[in-house]
Structures are given as C-alpha cells and as structure tokens.
Amino acid sequence: MAEASDSEMGSPENEALISAAQNPSSSDSDSDSDVGEAEELLRLQTLESEVSSDPSKYDAHVEYIKCLRKLGEIEKLREAREAMSALHPLTPLMWQEWARDERTARPEAFLEIEKLYEKGVFDYLSVPLWCDYLNFVQEHDPAVRECSSGGILKARNLFERALTAAGLHVAEGSKIWEVYREFEQAILLTIDENDNEAKEKQVQRIRNIFHRQLSVPLANMRSTLLAFKAWEVEQGNVLDVNSSSMDGISSHVASAYRKAMDMYDARAHLEEQIVRQDISDSERHQQFLNYLNFEQSSGDPARVQILYERAITEFPVSRDLWLDYTQYLDKTLKVANVVRDVYSRAVKNCPWVGELWVQYLLSLERARASEREISTVFDKSLQCTFSRFEEYLDLFLTRVDGLRRRISLPGQEEVLDYALIRDAFQYASDYLSPHLKCTDDLVRLHAYWARLELNLNKDLVAARGVWESLLKNSGSMFGAWQGYIAMELEAGHINEARSIYKRCYSKRFAGTGSEDICHSWLRFEREFGTLEDLEHAVRKVTPRLAELRLFKLQESKSTAASTDQIENPHKKNAREKRKSSSSRTDEQPPAKRQKDTAQNPKKVDGKGRIELENIVASNEEQELKAKDDKPDDMNKRQMKGPSHEKNKYLDQCTAFISNLDLEANYEHVRDFFSDVGGVTAIRILKDKFTGKSRGLAYVDFSDDARLAAAVAKNKKMLRGKRLSIARSDPKQKGKGAGHSNDQTGTVGESDSKESGQISSSKAPQARRDDNFQLKGRNTFAVPRNVRPLGWIDKKKKTEEETDEMPKSNDEFRKMLLKS
Numbered sequence: 001m002a003e004a005s006d007s008e009m010g011s012p013e014n015e016a017l018i019s020a021a022q023n024p025s026s027s028d029s030d031s032d033s034d035v036g037e038a039e040e041l042l043r044l045q046t047l048e049s050e051v052s053s054d055p056s057k058y059d060a061h062v063e064y065i066k067c068l069r070k071l072g073e074i075e076k077l078r079e080a081r082e083a084m085s086a087l088h089p090l091t092p093l094m095w096q097e098w099a100r101d102e103r104t105a106r107p108e109a110f111l112e113i114e115k116l117y118e119k120g121v122f123d124y125l126s127v128p129l130w131c132d133y134l135n136f137v138q139e140h141d142p143a144v145r146e147c148s149s150g151g152i153l154k155a156r157n158l159f160e161r162a163l164t165a166a167g168l169h170v171a172e173g174s175k176i177w178e179v180y181r182e183f184e185q186a187i188l189l190t191i192d193e194n195d196n197e198a199k200e201k202q203v204q205r206i207r208n209i210f211h212r213q214l215s216v217p218l219a220n221m222r223s224t225l226l227a228f229k230a231w232e233v234e235q236g237n238v239l240d241v242n243s244s245s246m247d248g249i250s251s252h253v254a255s256a257y258r259k260a261m262d263m264y265d266a267r268a269h270l271e272e273q274i275v276r277q278d279i280s281d282s283e284r285h286q287q288f289l290n291y292l293n294f295e296q297s298s299g300d301p302a303r304v305q306i307l308y309e310r311a312i313t314e315f316p317v318s319r320d321l322w323l324d325y326t327q328y329l330d331k332t333l334k335v336a337n338v339v340r341d342v343y344s345r346a347v348k349n350c351p352w353v354g355e356l357w358v359q360y361l362l363s364l365e366r367a368r369a370s371e372r373e374i375s376t377v378f379d380k381s382l383q384c385t386f387s388r389f390e391e392y393l394d395l396f397l398t399r400v401d402g403l404r405r406r407i408s409l410p411g412q413e414e415v416l417d418y419a420l421i422r423d424a425f426q427y428a429s430d431y432l433s434p435h436l437k438c439t440d441d442l443v444r445l446h447a448y449w450a451r452l453e454l455n456l457n458k459d460l461v462a463a464r465g466v467w468e469s470l471l472k473n474s475g476s477m478f479g480a481w482q483g484y485i486a487m488e489l490e491a492g493h494i495n496e497a498r499s500i501y502k503r504c505y506s507k508r509f510a511g512t513g514s515e516d517i518c519h520s521w522l523r524f525e526r527e528f529g530t531l532e533d534l535e536h537a538v539r540k541v542t543p544r545l546a547e548l549r550l551f552k553l554q555e556s557k558s559t560a561a562s563t564d565q566i567e568n569p570h571k572k573n574a575r576e577k578r579k580s581s582s583s584r585t586d587e588q589p590p591a592k593r594q595k596d597t598a599q600n601p602k603k604v605d606g607k608g609r610i611e612l613e614n615i616v617a618s619n620e621e622q623e624l625k626a627k628d629d630k631p632d633d634m635n636k637r638q639m640k641g642p643s644h645e646k647n648k649y650l651d652q653c654t655a656f657i658s659n660l661d662l663e664a665n666y667e668h669v670r671d672f673f674s675d676v677g678g679v680t681a682i683r684i685l686k687d688k689f690t691g692k693s694r695g696l697a698y699v700d701f702s703d704d705a706r707l708a709a710a711v712a713k714n715k716k717m718l719r720g721k722r723l724s725i726a727r728s729d730p731k732q733k734g735k736g737a738g739h740s741n742d743q744t745g746t747v748g749e750s751d752s753k754e755s756g757q758i759s760s761s762k763a764p765q766a767r768r769d770d771n772f773q774l775k776g777r778n779t780f781a782v783p784r785n786v787r788p789l790g791w792i793d794k795k796k797k798t799e800e801e802t803d804e805m806p807k808s809n810d811e812f813r814k815m816l817l818k819s
Helices: 012-022 023-051 058-070 076-087 092-105 112-122 127-140 149-166 171-189 195-212 220-233 249-275 281-298 303-316 320-332 336-349 354-364 371-382 389-408 419-432 442-457 460-474 478-490 492-505 513-530 529-565 576-587 590-599 616-627 632-640 642-647 668-673 705-710 809-818
Strands: 654-658 680-685 692-699 726-728
Touching: 012 616, 023 058, 058 076, 058 092, 058 171, 076 092, 092 112, 092 127, 112 127, 112 336, 127 149, 127 171, 171 195, 171 303, 195 220, 195 249, 220 249, 249 281, 281 303, 281 320, 303 320, 320 336, 320 354, 336 354, 336 419, 354 371, 389 442, 389 692, 419 442, 419 460, 442 460, 460 478, 478 492, 478 513, 492 513, 492 529, 513 529, 616 680, 654 705, 668 680, 692 705, 705 726
Parallel strands: none
Antiparallel strands: 654 692, 654 726, 680 692
C-alpha cells in the first residue's frame, strides 16, 4: 500500500480523522449529541402536530415552547408563545422567560418587550414579574434613564400601579416598596446641591414612601423601620438606628406602624399555612379559603382582592375560586373596569364554566359596553365546550335578556334592532333543539320568544309561527300546547284557543297530560264558551276520557301480570294452566259445556276472590316476561355466568320499588341509593309495546345489610314521586315477590292472595266421563259484577249462611231475585 503524501496528510479531512482517533471520547460525545438532537427534532415535530390538531391542549403548548427554547428556534418560539397567549394565560415564569429572551435577541425592541410585560402582569399577580418590569423600564427606557420630567412621571405612575397591584402582598410586597424607594433616592442624587428647594421636596417624597410602607402590614417590617431610621440619620436627624423603638419618630407614624404590626401578627399564622410545602394542594386551597374568610370579615376590599389574586395565581383553574372572586367584586367593589378585566381573565382560565360567561355578559351590560363588545364575548362563549346543554341555554337567555332591556329602556345611546333578538332566538332553537327535544327548557325558550314577538315586536303572526315550529318537532309535549293556548288566551283570542284544543285533545301525552288537556278544554268552555260550545266539548272529551281510563286499567293489569311473572319464574306458564284447566271443556260440544258449567259447582276460597283476568293468552305473557326479565346492558356486564342466569331472581338481597317516576332511568335509581351503596343490578320494568317505564323496578344489593338500609328509605321522594320500597322474596312458593306492608318490609304476602295461579298438583284432570272441579282461587265463567258461588261474609254470617256447601248457579240466581 502506497504511503500518503504530506499534502494529503495535512488536509482538513485527515486532520479531523486524526483528531477523532486521538480523542475517541470527543467523537463519542459528538455522536451522542447528534442522536440527542435528532430525538429532540422528532419530538418537536410530534408536539407541533399535536398543537396544530388541538390548540386547546395547554400542556402541549407548554412542552412545545420548552422544546423550541432548548433548540434555539427564536422565530418559531416567538410564534408559539403568541399562539399560546392568544388562547391560554401564561404563567409568570413563562412571561419572564419570554421577556428575557426578547431582550437578548432584540435589545432595541423596547416597545414590544414593554407590551410583553404589560400582558404578563395582567394575567396573574407576580411580584418578581413586576420587579423585572420596573427594572427593565429604568434601564432601557431612554426618557427614564435620562431622568427627564416625562420619564420620571412615567416611572412614578408605573410604580404606583405596581403598589396598587402588589403593594399589599404580605409576604413579598416590601420588594416593590424597596425598588420604588431606590428609584426616588437615585433621583435625589441627580439634583443640584445648590437647589435646596428641589432637594427638600425630593427628601420629603422619599420620607412619605417610608411612612406609607410602615403603615402596611408586611413581612420584615422591623427591617423597614431600621432602614427608615438610618435614612433619617443621613438626612441629619438624630435617631437610634440599632433599636426598634419609636423614639424620635412622629406620633402618627409610630401609631400607624404599631397598628400595621398588630395586623401582621394577626395574619402571620395564616401566611405560614398557605406557603407550607408539606401539605397537599387541596389543603393549601382550603387554607386560602380560610384566609379569605378572615380578610372579608376584616372589611378591607383592597386586601381581599390582593388575596384573591394570590389564590388564583396558585389555583388558576379553580372554578369555585373564580366564581367567588367575581361575585365578591360585583357586590363589593363595583368598579366597572376592574370587574370587567377580572371576568375576561376568569373565562380565559376556565372557559368551560358557563356561569362565568353569563356573569361576564351581565358585567359588560352594567358597564354599558358597546353591542360590538358584548356580541364578541357572546360569540366566544359559544365556542367553548360545557358539560351541560342547560349552560348553553342560560347563555342564550342572558343574551336575549340584555338585548330586551337595552331595546326597551328609553334614552339608550346605542339604538338596537329587534332583529338581533330574533336572530339570537333562532340560533338558540337551531343549536339546542336536537339536544333539548321534548324538554321543559325548550318550551320555556319558545314561550319567551313568542312573548317578545307579540309584546315587544307586536307581530302576532311571528308569535304563532314560533309555537307552530315547536309543535312540529315536539308535538307530543303537553307543555307546548298549553303554552300556545295560554298565549292566545292572554291576547284574548278565544276562537284560536278553541281550535288549538280541538287539535290536541286526542293526542297522547306523558303522565296525566292526556287527561289534563281534556279537563282543561272543558274548563275553558265553561269560562269562555257558549252552551253549545260546552256540549260539543263534552261530546268530544267524554269518550276520550273513557278510552284513557280503559287504557290505564289495561296497563295496570298488564303491569301486575308482568310483575307476577318475574317474581315467580319457576311456576308453570299460563299456557300449561289453560290447557290443563280447559282440556275437559274443549272436548265437549258447546251445549254440553254450558250444561256442565251450570250443574257442576266450582270450589272457591273463603274470601271469594274472582280472578278472571288471570286466564290470559300465554303467548302475550311469555313475550312480556321475556322482555321484562331481560336486564339492561349494564347489568349484563355485572351479572355474567350461567349460575347467575339460573338464579338471578332467587337472590335474597333484592328490593322491589313501585311508584317510580316514568322518566326515571338507571342513573336516577343508582344515585338515589348512592348513600346505601352496594347496588349490583337494576331492572326497570318497561311496556312491551311502547318501551316506556311502568314505574316498577328491582334493585339487587351486595348484602342483606345494604338491602335493609335501602328498605329503610321507603316513602322517600325521587323526582317528585314518593317511592314504595320493600324486600323482594321470590323463594316463597305460592306468594308474589312484592308486598306493600311498610312494617314488615317483606315482599310476597298480600299479593299472593290474589295471584290466581293454579298449582300443578291441583290442576283438573281432562277426562271426558268424570265431573271435575276447578280448584284454587279461580272461579270460571262467573260474571264479574256478582259474588262467586259459595261466597261467605264471615263478618255478617247469619243462620241461613251456615251451610258451607257451594250453591249452584240456579240457586244463586234465585237468591238475587229474592233480594
């Protein structure tokens, strides 16, 4: 191999290779640096994509800014900070870093950096940030640095703003006072020694700053007193600079100092609690609340406001803290600009709190803000995500309220058009109708809209159009029709109200709405109509009410049958009982069956219960049982396994609930028993045709103790209904699973007396030649409106009724004729 020439050996590439060979550790560190930088670039791309896809992610913005700052991407870093500050408030530390980075990169951009400090001190209260701001102005503002009259005035105004914002900060406020004194002392040095008047004026200004500070309860007050004495000695006064005594100090300054010391001593233990490092955030939050209660009881609004600012700096996303702060300002301070600024910061920190936006709109109205500013805030609020759609409704109503007040009140500076109200209502209807369909809130919104169209805009056609649009989408709501009728009656339109009654009296409404609308029509005709109108309404309403009563009767029977099927799952179904009890008569001709029915008496139990309704179609019962026995998806997840499917209705720890609100769901029931705990399953019985709740439910508990606690809640209210709660015991043979006896709390005794079930051991034999009797509690082919054969009233037993033998139908008819 040929040797390399001297020129080749001296090339930069070769020198780099030789250096790498001689210093392997340096080469390795460079390689590691390259790998680390590659990883940072990859992470930067990921964060950039995350911020672009979802700008609402606060943490992603923070990490993205940190990554850019580490890589030194100044331009992208500035853009990222501006994008974040437009959406989220920045912490004081982030504002300090931003300002320092800009001072290093663009020292000539004084105005831009000054704006950054202004934004920073607006977001949160921070004494270090204020000190940075004050020092920056003194060092970089040409007018202040040259001590021109304009510059000095600007600096003093800035110092006074800093004292207003943070001068009462017990722990750190003294720093602002010290910077202020140092600035004034520096000015004193610039005054000509021969200008005694100017010097004396400046000395008095510094002395006043000392006096003001000594009257404020702050930390290190004794150090401030000693500094004051030392300064007075420099001015030629004789004072003991090594003592904390007030000798040689004016009486009013000494009195103010002692009062401030007493105030500080009263707050010292509270200050210690909020700065402790060994407590959790929740405990520190509570300590701030205790401190706030103390300051509010002292009655100094400025001190309360400072403490609120300190609290929200520590807990910027505390909903309750912002609500308390703004409400306190509304009630106590009532300074429009201050309150408005606090609300703007509140909604920026907690944009998901609808109540803050509502109060913000009200504060703008109180401050007589322009329509442009109010509409801008309202539009921003609708871009936020709230936990409940009722919060959106409250926002819309607040917006309309403000427009109505400003349009109605005379002498307004800004003339508003009613079209703004109509647009707001239309926006609310389009936005909320899919989510609040068939709710009272939606009816309230449209009722308000129609009333303003009628009374404020004087447009009856538009008012009717509002109701018609609601009925088009929510015509099954009783309240919508009722509100429409009420508007027509309020306007004196009797015939129009009557026509609405005719449209809706035959509709099916939830709860008792169908009956209520019928009775309301009759009452309307009695009060406003003629005799012919009343008679017409009676002819229409009477069959409708009868139909509703029949439907409810059938519904109650169906509910009772389905309940019995669920509570007695091991009994024979109705098809088997019907086949065994009717096999004899099915084989006989109709005449023979009628004769046998008249001649062969039926045995009836002592209480003579007539249970014809128990003989029902088995197909319907099986479908009903299959629907009602099916648990919901939640219970399926909780109750898996073949053993459960076999014994899920034999669980001893089950409560039976009746009189449940028809709109109640599983979450309502679970919340009702949240204080009891141990809920393992919930079954709400539903109608197989309509799918709606029947007002009955079963709730399984993990143990008997929790079941007993649940039964103890009997007669408690849930959604306006007083619940009946009892222990379910389906293992008792021949008894139902529900009992209404409040004293025992045991389910299954009274219902079993009317169960009407024929046990398999007592089923009649289907033999053609033998006479047979239907045993059990069913009396077949007996009219409902007469007592069953052999009925005996034990309380009114007479000598003629001592015979316990059942009477035939002919004998029973003769008894009825004689009576």
